[in-house]
Amino acid sequence: MxxxxxxxxxxxxxxxxxxxxxxxxxxxxxxxxxxxxxxxxxxxxxxxxxxxxxxxxxxxxxxxxxxxxxxxxxxxxxxxxxxxxxxxxxxxxxxxxxxxxxxxxxxxxxxxxxxxxxxxxxxxxxxxxxxxxxxxxxxxxxxxxxxxxxxxxxxxxxxxxxxxxxxxxxxxxxxxxxxxxAPEPGTAGWGAYFTRMACAECHNHGLGGFGSDTPALADAIQIYDWPAFVRLTTTGRPPDGRELRLMTGVGRERLAHMTDAERRALFDYLKSLSQP
Ligand code: HEC
Ligand code: HEC
Known part of the structure; x- marks a missing residue:
């Protein structure tokens, strides 16, 4: 034993x-x-x-x-x-x-x-x-x-x-x-530069999104007009007012610190991505 x-x-x-x-x-x-x-x-x-x-x-x-x-x-x-x-x-x-x-x-x-x-x-x-x-x-x-x-x-x-x-x-x-x-907002090259620094981390290089985690921005931007985009990028709220899992924090904590010129140039750039 x-x-x-x-x-x-x-x-x-x-x-x-x-x-x-x-x-x-x-x-x-x-x-x-x-x-x-x-x-x-x-x-x-x-x-x-x-x-x-x-x-x-x-x-x-x-x-x-x-x-x-x-x-x-x-x-x-x-x-x-x-x-x-x-x-x-x-x-x-x-x-x-x-x-x-x-x-x-x-x-x-x-x-x-x-x-x-x-x-x-x-x-x-x-x-x-x-x-x-x-x-x-x-x-x-x-x-x-x-x-x-x-x-x-x-x-x-x-x-x-x-x-x-x-x-x-x-x-x-x-x-x-x-x-x-860095390029000035609105000039050629600014949109690609800025979105690589500020969006690509989560929306992928080329902004095509990561599967079901984050949307392709050319698609996501389609439901936005200028006032709705201002709201998303200052309060983090999408058009229907919901609290988004991650993007609401990004809008409120990060994108709210963009200048007005950057916000406008970003909107125009994202809209240009969805043009056929
Ligand atoms: C830290 C990660 C992160 C960063 C950085 C980020 N996003 Fe997002 N974004 C998300 C996620 C995740 C979603 C999907 C909704 C959710 O789960 O919050 C989303 C959704 C969106 C949507 C769709 C919102 C809707 O109507 O449902 C837009 C438009 C958008 N992002 C734009 C941007 C832009 C433009 C940038 C850069 C300036 C950016 N995002 C940077 C994570 C991020
Ligand atoms: C998604 C999260 C995330 C973001 C956004 C981020 N970092 Fe980091 N960073 C980290 C982590 C985690 C480490 C430590 C990685 C390691 O130990 O290998 C790190 C490491 C570093 C280091 C090296 C420090 C050391 O002691 O070795 C520097 C410098 C740095 N980051 C600067 C920055 C700057 C500047 C920014 C904004 C432009 C930034 N980081 C944005 C997560 C992040």
Whole structure:
């Protein structure tokens, strides 16, 4: 009896050791992938220091504060930490900051992962990235509102090991390079530029939508006239007044910060997409 118990305990112990070993190997692989040096590409940001007032508006319109926290001091984002941007902007030069947002690379060459929509921001204009950097630096220094815990580290390592957490460095293409200065609302190129920054994250590149999650914008815009569009992009309410699952928040928190010129140009651009 005793020997049987001992043998049983031995088997269980061995199984536990094996499981721990496999788990350890997985986490090790995940950490290897997360700490891989992709080589920090040289990055230049044309123009002088950014326009902080423009940056203050862009962190809302482009949704930085939705994921990084209203105070931009960090926030839990589905088990990961969307970092304290006030801190990063102080630690990182304008070029370092631009490389992180547009190329997905930190100064040490490690890649920021897929939860951060680098693919969309890869084409951000120099004047806009400089503006965001200037705005963040103008805010008072703030400690991490969401420190990185062991749980966050495990989560990241696990999902990196299973391949779900794609390094952004591999997603960005050379052809993504943005302009020195963002186009003016209403000029050629503005609509494609602005919607990539502000809508593509959820409505897909080309604005064709993501299946049943988000509509193609060329279709969705058809029921909108100008007053209804103003309402959607300030209060988040569609023509029938319903509260939409996600878009109501986007309208109220993000698009309400567009300028009138941007709102009008966006409406005209979306309408032009639905012309046959
Ligand atoms: C959909 C959510 C989301 C949005 C929108 C978003 N971020 Fe992020 N961002 C994240 C997450 C999550 C991380 C951390 C990813 C990781 O740890 O690999 C991150 C990482 C970063 C980093 C790297 C910080 C570091 O410590 O490594 C910078 C810089 C950054 N974001 C800037 C921005 C800016 C600027 C904007 C707006 C233009 C923005 N982010 C919009 C989710 C988001
Ligand atoms: C964070 C994700 C997100 C972003 C960013 C976003 N949308 Fe949406 N949008 C949605 C979702 C999700 C829906 C479907 C309704 C819902 O579930 O909220 C939607 C629905 C819509 C609709 C249809 C609303 C209706 O009448 O039912 C329009 C029009 C629209 N979005 C326009 C835009 C435009 C224009 C932008 C960029 C300026 C944008 N959205 C950015 C998530 C987003």
């Amino acid at each position: 005793r020997t049987w118990v001992k043998a049983g305990a031995g088997v269980i112990g061995a199984a536990l050791l094996l499981a721990a070993g496999a788990g350890g190997a997985l986490l090790w692989a995940g950490n290897q992938s997360l700490s891989k040096d992709h080589g920090a590409l040289p990055e230049t940001v044309a123009g002088g220091p950014g326009d902080a007032a423009l940056g203050a508006r862009l962190v809302s319109v482009y949704g930085c504060n939705g994921c990084h926290g209203a105070a931009l001091a960090g926030q839990d984002f589905y088990g990961m930490v969307a970092s304290n941007l006030r801190r990063r902007a102080r630690e990182w030069s304008r070029e370092d900051f631009a490389r992180a947002v547009r190329n997905g690379l930190r100064p040490d060459g490690t890649s920021i992962s897929w939860a951060m929509p680098t693919e969309m921001f890869a084409a951000m204009a120099d004047n806009e990235i400089a503006a965001i950097h200037a705005h963040l630096r103008r805010l008072p220094a703030a400690g991490d509102a969401q420190p990185v815990t062991l749980k966050h580290r495990f989560f990241k390592a696990y999902h990196a090991a299973t391949g779900e957490l794609i390094p952004n460095a591999v997603l960005v293409r050379a052809t993504d390079a943005g302009p020195a200065v």
